[in-house]
Amino acid sequence: MKKVVFTLISSALIFSLSLPTVNARETRTVDVELAKNALSSVIIEQDTGEVLYEKDARKKLPPASMTKIMTMLIIMEEIDKGNLKLDDKVMTSEYAASMGGSQIFLEPGEEMTVNEMLKGIAIASGNDASVAMAEKIAGTEEAFVNLMNNKAKSLGLKDTHFKNPTGLPAADHYSSAYDMAIMGRELLKHPLITKYTGTYEDYLRQNTEKQFWLVNTNKLVRFYPGADGLKTGFTAEARYCLTATAKKNNMRVVSVIMGAPTSKERNAQMSKLLDYAFNQYQVKQLIKQGDNVDKLSISKGKTKNVNVVTKSPVSVVLKKGEALNKVTKNIKLKKDLQAPIKKGQVVGELELKQGNRVLSTTDLVAKNNIPKAKWYDLFKRTIGGFN
Template sequence: MRTILYLFISLLLIFSIITPVFAQEENQSLELAADAKSAMLMEQDTGKIIFEKNANEKLPPASMVKIMTLLIVMEEIDKGNLKKNEMVRISENASSMGGSQVFLEAGEEMSVEDLIKSVAIASGNDASVALAERISGSEQNFVNRMNEKAIELQLKNTQFKNATGLPAKGQYSTAHDMAIIAKALLQYDDITTYTSIYEDYLRKGKKNEFWLVNTNKLVRFYPGVDGLKTGYTSEAKYCLTATAKKNDMRMITVVMGADTVKKRNHATSEMLDYAFNHYETEQLFDKGEVIKTVPLLKAEKEHIQIVTEHNVRTIYKKEKPYENIKTYIEIDQDLSLPLKKGEQVGVLTVKANNQELSKTPLIVASDIKEASFITLLKRTLGNMSKAR
């Protein structure tokens, strides 16, 4: 009996050691991003991690910090708090930023759209601070907002100290966290209209015209790459969070700590090559597609539309497509009014053969206000008349 017990315990120990190895076997067998300190390969819609290397190692992110800066800018535009054609007056503080810059002058006025281009294409530190000051009043207040957003995205290994990525003690992130921020930014479809531009001009036709040229050369030299953000400092070395789309499948890559631009671009390219050569996706629902219409008696409109927050897809190895795909919808039972556009009210779960593939937030398609007393009275009387 004792011998059988020892054997059972030994088997448990063996399985406890072997099981995680099996789970990571595919990832570990890939020889990608050899010249990077840290790397990540993720599919955009599903969030599936295809490859990672030291993905949770805290490293200086350099100008990849601007992905979070741009995320907050796009959020403010989406909320209507910021307009692309709004003119922003440049402060002395913003104009004094060193490093990568577009040479904004104190007192100059520039549109929000041109400032976004300056950040997305030329990595302008001055443009980043100008946008931060416009949104939050000061760069420090904006940085507080950045760190709050990091908490909201459940990033455990990221801390921001500025809106630019200039060297700062205590500023760090990881390949994993940068991929998550990029995933959030890419929910705003028009961001790639800026990050995909290879060259453009500020103040075109004027004496102080300035040539913008993309710091991410893969936008020009790798088919499908349309973003996202480079980074370099002597401490961080060469970094790049990139994204590419092919056959409706979008990939996100992160490379941190490469010794040269060539090594950084090579690591990015080989991860993208691997993803597009070996994986496919299947679209189940479009972003914003109505999943369910829910009656809500106390709402201004009696029926509210529940939609997907982003595209719902499955991703699979080309030789192993999923079968028996099923979707499950869960809507919160106690919805309290008012509800803001984009507020999560449920979850859409995708499963295949009882294996969970993804969870997608379900949100309200528009602001939902509480019904007035008169509206509720009319609705009640109408329902009473129908009951007769």
């Protein structure tokens, strides 16, 4: 039987036991040069966020239309919050219709649904659709850009600043390959998005005289097995950029190239980056999303305890052929929580460590709603304590 030890550290309850995992390493040592003709590049694994390869990944560069990854992230969050529905109508302002560059040729006063606007952004990189959605959500483009920058700050992005939701050239509008990968990883936490980013072709205004054919600017979704996103970018200053994602054998990666000389070179180098990731690495999932890991006492709740589950899968990245070794699993739960507790509310975190090094940290959430107890529930519970 395994020995279980309980201690109090920094007001958090720590529960430790042995768990198989990978040897910890500070960095992934790579002896190959990828994306030679790009200004910067990076590959990260989706579950863990571990960097598998990087080249000048923190260099500040214009992201062009990859900016729309953040635009789509804000949209998806508004949908998840219930503030937007896919069938909501979006009115096109004169300003939104005036956007140059890639567009779906919205006219002033034209209405499309959120679903159609998302198609226009994700597939055709529509600048007009991006601004129309920005105005729908925040009232003005400027207010929406504030949301974008606040989100970037909350994600800990140190090399990103936005001036618009489109990626059209603007002073002080920049990001980095690493920051774009983190944005892409966050966007992929909304599974619905790949319905749009993974579509190669579709139509808008069907069965009208103005039917518009959408063809994905990201050709990898058609030609690279497992690819289903995310966003291309091009301006004369930014050159050819791409944030791509693909999934094979239960491993998903996000890869970014910035500043490639041609679209052909960008796609070829991205394919090599993805090949490298899938050929060299694999993911070992240790705990599934939603698995019970503990119980937490709740004060003044209709029930005394709530089951605690993982918010996302707990995984480690292994070099192919690499062995697993023992690490420590620490469960840190918040103290003195009172009802009501909402399903999905963060109540702690799960930490995987090897020695003093933290391998991964995952939020723990309440599995169920715990309503506040009525006075008679508490009275009966008190009386029961004397029996």
